[in-house]
Amino acid sequence: xxxxxxxxxxxxxxxxxxxxxxxxxxxxxxxxxxxxxxxxxxxxxxxxxxxxxxxxxxxxxxxxxxxxxxxxxxxxxxxxxxxxxxxxxxxxxxxxxxxxxxxxxxxxxxxxxxxxxxxxxxxxxxxxxxxxxxxxxxxxxxxxxxxxxxxxxxxxxxxxxxxxxxxxxxxxxxxxxxxxxxxxxxxxxxxxxxxxxxxxxxxxxxxxxxxxxxxxxxxxxxxxxxxxxxxxxxxxxxxxxxxxxxxxxxxxxxxxxxxxxxxxxxxxxxxxxxxxxxxxxxxxxxxxxxxxxxxxxxxxxxxxxxxxxx
Numbered sequence: 113x114x115x116x117x118x119x120x121x122x123x124x125x126x127x128x129x130x131x132x133x134x135x136x137x138x139x140x141x142x143x144x145x146x147x148x149x150x151x152x153x154x155x156x157x158x159x160x161x162x163x164x165x166x167x168x169x170x171x172x173x174x175x176x177x178x179x180x181x182x183x184x185x186x187x188x189x190x191x192x193x194x195x196x197x198x199x200x201x202x203x204x205x206x207x208x209x210x211x212x213x214x215x216x217x218x219x220x221x222x223x224x225x226x227x228x229x230x231x232x233x234x235x236x237x238x239x240x241x242x243x244x245x246x247x248x249x250x251x252x253x254x255x256x257x258x259x260x261x262x263x264x265x266x267x268x269x270x271x272x273x274x275x276x277x278x279x280x281x282x283x284x285x286x287x288x289x290x291x292x293x294x295x296x297x298x299x300x301x302x303x304x305x306x307x308x309x310x311x312x313x314x315x316x317x318x319x320x321x322x323x324x325x326x327x328x329x330x331x332x333x334x335x336x337x338x339x340x341x342x343x344x345x346x347x348x349x350x351x352x353x354x355x356x357x358x359x360x361x362x363x364x365x366x367x368x369x370x371x372x373x374x375x376x377x378x379x380x381x382x383x384x385x386x387x388x389x390x391x392x393x394x395x396x397x398x399x400x401x402x403x404x405x406x407x408x409x410x411x412x413x414x415x416x417x418x419x420x421x422x
Contacts, residue, residue: 119223121150122278123200124208127192129158131210132167134324138210139171139178141322145217154179154196159186190290190298197284206278207299213246213322219278225316226278232311233303235259235277238320246322251396255315261307261354262389266380268373269392271313272303276321283311294347297340301347308351341373356382 124142128135135155142153155171155178157164168180179199183192197205204226208214218236226234239253240246253269264270271277275298287305294301307313345363352360359381363372372379382388 119148119220119227120204121148121152121202122204122206122219122223123152123154123197123202123281124206125154125156125193125196125200126208126210127158127189127196128155128160128164128168128210129186129189129192130160130162130164132160132162132164134211135164135167136171138208138213139175141213141216142208143175144214146214146219148220150202152177152179152201154181154199156181156183156192156196158183158188158192188292188295188298190292190294190302193298193302194289194292197281197289200281203281204278205281205284206276208276211324212276213324215321218319218321222278222316222319225314229314230312231314232283233271233277233279233306233313235271235274235313235315236319236321237315237317239274239323240320241323241325243324243326249322250325251394252320254393254395256390256392257315257317259307259313259315260387260389261304262383262387263392264304264307264389265355265383266376266389267391268376269394270303271315272300272306274323275299275302276323279306279311283309286310291347295343297343297347300344304348304351308354339370341370344373345369354384356384356386358382 124147126135126138139153147153153175155168157168157180165182172178172180181195181199193207204223206219222234222236225231235255237255237257239255240249241251241253242249253274255269255271256263259270264272283306286309287302289302290298291301291305292298303313348355362368362379363381377391380388
């Protein structure tokens with residue numbers, strides 16, 4: 113299970129909320145050639161109302177070195193993530209959501225890539241979506257090998273939306289952590305803040321991880337409570353000066369402030385220096401004839417998901 117290596121150790125963490133049906137599989141995926149000597153795993157139960165606490169007891173019995181914590185009440189994904197990072201002993205952090213899976217032996221090349229590139233954030237290039245089992249991949253988000261702030265502003269398909277990637281604790285400090293007012297946009301906001309504060313974000317070519325979708329995701333629960341374009345605008349306010357003035361007017365306008373996020377691929381934002389980013393790839397034969405700008409809305413309607421979960 114543990115392997116000796118010269119690579120810097122990693123603090124893995126899993127924010128756990130009502131995930132009794134999936135968290136065991138997620139944890140086991142970490143121990144299939146990904147967990148190296150010196151690494152640690154931190155799991156925080158965020159006030160689950162199902163039998164997640166009982167499942168965590170069983171995991172602790174099987175893997176005594178796992179650190180398990182319990183929030184007194186449901187604090188939300190961002191606060192739970194931040195508390196996990198504060199408890200982390202190492203300078204490299206990896207967030208694995210409680211319903212997603214690592215591919216066996218995939219973390220070693222990712223960690224080698226981080227060392228080689230000296231990246232502040234290092235991600236798997238492919239986010240491979242499955243609903244029932246990993247033998248059937250329904251579609252893939254293929255990120256660019258480097259993600260810049262212009263790329264982030266042009267496309268909702270980015271490592272920040274995924275949230276499951278390797279990053280330095282220093283970049284977390286510079287970014288101010290996950291924005292705790294952002295609800296289900298917490299990882300999206302964190303990725304934005306990392307790039308806005310100068311983080312280098314790079315992907316390992318040809319790599320991937322398995323991202324589960326379907327059911328009532330964190331994003332869907334939050335979307336039923338608030339308008340996500342307005343929420344995203346609030347997240348962006350600390351770094352709004354990095355946006356092109358015309359695009360600031362656009363996202364703040366009465367006509368578009370409640371819809372701009374849904375139309376991001378059709379109407380990408382630019383940086384204040386007029387830089388426009390590139391789109392990531394969406395790989396799905398059934399969607400080949402669909403215009404890229406409406407894929408996001410179709411996926412939300414058909415699958416009731418967006419890749420921001422905990």
